[in-house]
Amino acid sequence: MDTKRSTRDKWLSKSKPLALIVISALVLYWLVLSPLSASSSVTVSKADVLIGEVSEQHFAESISVRGGIAPQDTVYLDAVESGRVEQVLVEEGSYVEKGELIARLSNTSLQLDVVSREAQVTEQLNNLRNTRITMEQDRLSLQNDVTELSYQLDRISSDLARNESLGKQSYISEKELADLKREKAYLKKRLAIAEERQLQNELLRASQIDQMEQSTESLKTNLAMAKRSLDNLMVTAARSGYLTSLSIETGEFVQRGSRLGQIDDLEQIKVVANVDEYYLNRIEEGQTAEAQIRGKQHALRVDKVYPQVSSGRFKVDLVFSDDAPVGLSRGQSVDLTMVLGQNREAIVVPTGAYLNDTQGRWIFVLDEDGNAQRRNIEVGRRNERFQEVVAGLMPGERVILSSYRQLGDAQHIEID
Missing domain, CATH: 2.40.420.20 (conserved putative lor/sdh protein from methanococcus maripaludis s2 fold)
Incomplete structure (x- = not known):
């Protein structure tokens, strides 16, 4: 009896691994193959x-993108100097000519600065004029001294020559001759000093006049700059076009560098499109595109590609191959079809x-x-x-x- 049970236990122990493999295979078939066959x-x-x-x-x-109308040329109006808006002379949306006055600002500090610089220039010019007068007087005085000393030296020299002849004949004493010689030497030294002083004075006069003239020119330059700053308070049109934006009101104070508005040339327009970065290496200048505007097909070409990528897109400028449609407004949407390859x-x-x-x-x-x-x-x-x-x-x-x-x-x- 024990022998039969032992034999059966051995058979069961050997059969368990085989049974597990068979069961696993059936489960795998039911989980994987059966759904596949059912869904095939x-x-x-x-x-x-x-x-x-x-x-x-x-x-x-080709790809379809949406672009917006923009002017080919835009000039921005920025405040060159801070100031209070005194007057706005042109309304937003108006056409302006180059140089036309758009707004007038005021700045008390700049006005006072111009007055102060004008006073400085006037004072410096007065100083220069007075200095010129004083130096001319000194020059004339020195010239007079040199002339007088030259005359006295010539006179003493003549007297000495005449007395030396008389002295040889014993008509004049040796002491008188010696006095004349000393006086001549003295006058000669004074004349040399006067001539040296005259020369130095001329050099000093030229240097001083030159320095004062340079200082005056510098003050004039500063005055011109201050006046230009004052002129910058007049906001004028840098070019002809439409004043599509003007964001100032009378009485408002604007800071230097503030954006006041912009002038657009709406006769020369372009289409600006943002394209997926996937096509960055597929779009080049000169490629063609088409746009359906008011039921009419218009041809365009890529004028410029901006390689900078922002939020997964890059910018492309397109211009009309023929005359652009009239009546389009800045920012108006346009649907484009851009051709990327040869037909x-x-x-x-x-x-x-x-x-x-x-x-x-x-x-x-x-x-x-x-x-x-x-x-x-x-x-x-x-x-x-x-x-x-x-x-x-x-x-x-x-x-x-x-x-x-x-x-x-x-x-x-x-x-x-």
Whole structure:
């Protein structure tokens, strides 16, 4: 009896691992393979699917973006100097000519500064004039001294020469001759000193006059700058155009550098569009675009691409290839179609919701029975209407374009 029980226990112990493997395999099949086989085919109503046809045609990649009208040239009006708005002479939206006065500001400090600088210049000019008069008087006085000393020296020299002849004949004493010689030497030294003083005075006079003239010119320059600052209180139009913005009121105090308004040239307009950064390397200057404005098609071209990316987008400027439509306002929205590539033959399939569900990796293709089979494909370029198919489809085949979200992992679709 014990022998039979021992044999049975041994058999059970060996059979348990095998039983666990079999049970695990059955559970795995039920969890994984069974749902797949159950979902490999689904049935849908013909009214719930959208069907399109694969074709071969001329194809060019394009994208649709929305832009806004903007002037090609804008001049901003900023306050060059702080001041109180005394008068606003032009209304917002008016057309202004270059140089036309738009607003008048006042600044008491600047006005007082100009008066003070004018007084400084006047005082300096008076000082320069007085200095010139004084130096001219000194020059004349020195010149008179030199002339007088030269005359006395000539007289003593003549007397000495005459007395020396008389002295040889003993008509004049030696003492008198010696006195004349000493006086001559004395006058000669005084004349040399006077001439040296005259020379130094001329040099000093020229240097001093030059310094005062430079100081006067500097004061005049400062006065001119102060007057220009005073002139900057007159807000004028830097160019002709429409005053599309003016944000000041009479009595308001504006700080230096404040934005007062802007002048736009609305005769030369452009379209500014923000494009997804995905296309940053696909858009270049000179590429074409089209816009539907008031029921008429207008051609544009890319004038400038701004490579800076902000919030996932970059800015593009487009200008009209021909005359721009009249009557467009700044900020008005325009829908654009931008062409990104050359027009060439390609196999294409209409775009649809299926592209969002499959990312262009596969598609349901209808067979002769009217049912659909899942097929892998390879896609290329895309525009608003068509998706280029590089591999996996042939012209004339029909495909399902509607959403695949409700189809799960189905490989086959039966269409009622």
